[in-house]
Amino acid sequence: MIRVESLTKVFRRPHAFSGPLGPLRTLLTRRYDERTAVDGVSFEISAGEIVGYLGPNGAGKSTTVKMLTGILTPTSGLIEVDGRVPWRDREANARAVGVVFGQRSQLWWDLPLIDSLRLVGDLYDVPAARFTGSLRRMRDLLWLDDFLNTPVRQLSLGQRMRGDLAAAMLYDPPILYLDEPTVGLDVMAKQAVREFIAETNRLGRTTVVLTTHDLADVEALCERIILIDKGRVLYDGGIDDLVTAYAPPRRLVVELADDETRTFEIAAGQSIPELIAQVTAEHPIRDLSIREPDLESVITRIYAESGR
Amino acid sequence: MIRPLAGMARVGLRFQLAYRSDVIMSVVALVAQVFLLRMIWTALYGGREHDPQGLTLEALLAYLSLANLQAFATTPIIPRIAHFRIRTGMVFFDLSRPTGYLPQMAAFQAGHTAGGLLMLAPAVPVVLLVGTITPTEHPIGYAATLALGYVISVMMSLLICVIGFWTLETAAISMLYRLVSHFFAGTMVPLSFFPGALGVLADALPFKYMGYVPAAVYVGHLSGGQIGQAVAVEVGWIAALAALLWAMWRRAHRRVVIQGG
Numbered sequence: 319m320i321r322v323e324s325l326t327k328v329f330r331r332p333h334a335f336s337g338p339l340g341p342l343r344t345l346l347t348r349r350y351d352e353r354t355a356v357d358g359v360s361f362e363i364s365a366g367e368i369v370g371y372l373g374p375n376g377a378g379k380s381t382t383v384k385m386l387t388g389i390l391t392p393t394s395g396l397i398e399v400d401g402r403v404p405w406r407d408r409e410a411n412a413r414a415v416g417v418v419f420g421q422r423s424q425l426w427w428d429l430p431l432i433d434s435l436r437l438v439g440d441l442y443d444v445p446a447a448r449f450t451g452s453l454r455r456m457r458d459l460l461w462l463d464d465f466l467n468t469p470v471r472q473l474s475l476g477q478r479m480r481g482d483l484a485a486a487m488l489y490d491p492p493i494l495y496l497d498e499p500t501v502g503l504d505v506m507a508k509q510a511v512r513e514f515i516a517e518t519n520r521l522g523r524t525t526v527v528l529t530t531h532d533l534a535d536v537e538a539l540c541e542r543i544i545l546i547d548k549g550r551v552l553y554d555g556g557i558d559d560l561v562t563a564y565a566p567p568r569r570l571v572v573e574l575a576d577d578e579t580r581t582f583e584i585a586a587g588q589s590i591p592e593l594i595a596q597v598t599a600e601h602p603i604r605d606l607s608i609r610e611p612d613l614e615s616v617i618t619r620i621y622a623e624s625g626r
Numbered sequence: 627m628i629r630p631l632a633g634m635a636r637v638g639l640r641f642q643l644a645y646r647s648d649v650i651m652s653v654v655a656l657v658a659q660v661f662l663l664r665m666i667w668t669a670l671y672g673g674r675e676h677d678p679q680g681l682t683l684e685a686l687l688a689y690l691s692l693a694n695l696q697a698f699a700t701t702p703i704i705p706r707i708a709h710f711r712i713r714t715g716m717v718f719f720d721l722s723r724p725t726g727y728l729p730q731m732a733a734f735q736a737g738h739t740a741g742g743l744l745m746l747a748p749a750v751p752v753v754l755l756v757g758t759i760t761p762t763e764h765p766i767g768y769a770a771t772l773a774l775g776y777v778i779s780v781m782m783s784l785l786i787c788v789i790g791f792w793t794l795e796t797a798a799i800s801m802l803y804r805l806v807s808h809f810f811a812g813t814m815v816p817l818s819f820f821p822g823a824l825g826v827l828a829d830a831l832p833f834k835y836m837g838y839v840p841a842a843v844y845v846g847h848l849s850g851g852q853i854g855q856a857v858a859v860e861v862g863w864i865a866a867l868a869a870l871l872w873a874m875w876r877r878a879h880r881r882v883v884i885q886g887g
């Protein structure tokens with residue numbers, strides 16, 4: 319469905335001058351600043367997959383998504399989405415993909431939500447009957463009814479995000495790019511968004527590329543993740559394999575009588591009762607617990623090893 | 627092809643209606659401006675019937691009212707919209723639609739203008755009265771020059787939108803454009819009063835088609851062959867602007883960056 323090969327994006331911008339004549343100088347300058355945001359990324363995603371596209375801030379995730387949608391032209395490399403090159407065949411690609419950027423909205427700020435949804439119906443030429451059906455489904459799944467007629471600027475972040483998800487899916491695109499769709503949402507709203515994504519994927523076999531900093535999203539939705547940093551792929555594969563391969567040791571966390579907390583690594587094959595006995599002999603302890611390695615500790619470790 | 631544009635036009639119209647109170651304020655300002663111009667020009671004429679250009683005071687007042695009404699109704703919103711959306715990266719969504727960016731913006735503008743006219747409607751009788759405007763002898767010439775002038779105005783504002791993809795910053799350019807276009811449209815002073823080089827410049831620039839030309843046709847200051855000539859030049863401008871827009875858009879398209887992530 320999606321094939322990416324040696325994808326690279328170098329941002330080359332005229333040097334931004336400051337001062338009153340700054341914009342004019344920027345317009346005329348030959349001085350450029352360069353920054354490699356995506357650096358030789360390759361992966362393939364098949365139809366119906368939900369893939370977590372993860373990485374620390376500035377890793378190049380959003381830039382990749384912008385290239386996948388065909389809005390940004392790569393500096394080099396190749397993308398094929400459903401057999402099309404997105405930036406060459408923009409119109410056909412546009413009809414096939416839905417996009418949500420958690421950080422910005424496609425909804426018209428000053429108008430009631432329903433106006434923006436209708437506009438999407440018009441822009442993608444969704445037949446009236448299908449539009450009504452789609453809208454009804456969105457209203458049920460995303461509980462839109464309470465605020466369908468409210469101007470978007472009066473919506474809470476969670477409500478707005480649900481509106482954005484509806485707008486991205488109204489024309490039933492087979493591919494969905496979600497860039498931080500749960501950013502800033504409360505637990506309930508996150509749950510609703512996750513369920514919506516899972517449902518969409520299950521019913522329509524929608525292919526989903528999901529970018530998020532909340533690993534609970536990933537654990538709830540993805541079987542596979544692609545981890546990138548500084549524009550390069552660090553890992554591409556199953557979550558379970560990742561945890562087994564990179565799992566840091568389990569830890570014994572003890573709370574001492576004087577409110578101090580100490581952590582002991584449990585080496586492979588070490589007896590836990592022995593370790594506890596040893597620790598209790600040396601310190602007066604109040605409480606203890608054992609921490610299992612989780613996805614978060616694994617990913618923290620990978621980021622750390624990649625030089626952060 | 628029609629439905630996406632109709633949808634954009636509807637959003638443009640709703641957008642205009644959502645800012646009702648702004649429009650009411652501007653209508654008040656418009657009426658006040660026409661009133662002030664009327665006072666100043668009446669004083670300048672000082673009891674004379676005709677000015678050196680052969681314009682009666684009555685025709686001049688009608689001209690000023692009309693030119694201001696037109697300039698007000700056709701002032702484009704899209705440079706502001708595009709500027710905001712480029713700066714915030716929201717333009718991503720405009721570019722990810724199956725419909726072209728420029729047609730979307732043009733349709734939005736058309737809807738916005740329609741909304742403005744709708745709200746302006748109650749003020750029209752007042753302006754007509756304050757401006758002592760009587761029915762024109764050249765309704766078709768007026769409508770034609772005005773409609774084409776509007777198309778020119780929209781195309782110029784699309785040009786500013788496109789420039790935004792280079793500079794990412796069009797607030798200053800938009801303001802300059804507004805100032806220059808209103809001045810050279812002749813909303814304060816008819817173009818026939820502009821002296822020497824300024825007059826030549828004003829005559830060469832396309833801004834006059836948004837104010838002076840249609841208003842002068844309306845009051846009979848331009849007539850017959852002059853109208854036909856104006857229409858022909860307007861069509862020429864539209865063709866030239868279309869070519870320029872097309873060429874600039876092709877280049878802008880390639881250098882699109884979406885800010886923020």
Ligand SMILES: Nc1ncnc2c1ncn2[C@@H]1O[C@H](COP(=O)(O)OP(=O)(O)OP(=O)(O)O)[C@@H](O)[C@H]1O
Nearest residue numbers: 329353355374375376377378379380381883885887
């Ligand atoms: N328009 C631009 N001009 C110049 N550099 C840019 C531009 N957009 C992004 N970058 C740079 O490219 C790199 C990758 O940015 P990107 O937005 O893709 O990161 P990200 O992985 O989405 O990060 P985050 O998790 O913080 O959203 C960053 O170093 C950023 O500064």
Ligand SMILES: [Mg+2]
Nearest residue numbers: 379380497887
């Ligand atoms: Mg990002």
